[in-house]
């Protein structure tokens with residue numbers, strides 16, 4: 462069976478999970494422990510980021526490479542159109558979504574988490590001990606602002622990321638106004654990339670992620686709750702109900718990812 466080394470709340474991991482579900486491929490999730498698990502991932506793949514797909518003895522790194530690999534090896538339900546114009550637009554949108562929604566979305570989510578103690582606590586994995594949850598909930602907002610500056614997320618950087626994301630959401634809303642998918646009547650990698658990456662702007666309505674039910678439909682203030690972008694998020698949630706497999710119906714232990722083991 463295919464194995465996905467992932468983080469449950471990683472937007473690039475979600476892009477790959479949506480692609481795997483779209484193609485109807487079964488896979489096992491392996492939750493990589495931040496830090497120590499990434500050392501093992503480095504040993505296996507020469508780099509420390511998720512997602513990584515394991516197919517037999519082969520490791521495929523990077524969500525875009527995984528999408529292309531899957532289209533080649535599992536050609537049913539193709540992701541990338543063959544028509545040259547659509548193919549070009551698909552590849553362009555996929556690359557743009559990685560760079561814009563994927564990276565700027567991370568900055569916007571960081572800002573939202575810094576400002577809201579409850580949001581911060583709820584995002585911790587369900588297995589996090591209560592004592593650690595309480596500690597994280599209590600981290601002062603000023604400290605997180607300083608921490609953000611330390612990793613390049615100064616208030617100005619965050620402000621500009623949110624302004625860009627607003628333009629992106631406006632553009633996507635316009636593109637989807639009169640067609641069911643970004644490239645017309647058929648879904649493609651462009652849709653799956655945009656939809657999967659956008660979980661960090663607003664978590665999907667529905668049981669698709671190992672996340673407290675109270676966080677479904679919640680996200681970055683000003684984006685997730687902005688009526689101007691509601692048609693985009695409604696489109697995204699429709700796409701999820703069409704293609705993403707819900708995690709209900711399996712026992713919590715079966716649906717919960719296994720952690721990467723260090724020998």
Ligand SMILES: N[C@@H](CCC(=O)N[C@@H](CS)C(=O)NCC(=O)O)C(=O)O
Pocket residue numbers: 468471472473474499509510511512522523524525559
């Ligand atoms: N270009 C990569 C980006 C992957 C990425 O940024 N992964 C993040 C999680 S969302 C990660 O592993 N961060 C940990 C690190 O950089 O050490 C892709 O498309 O898969």
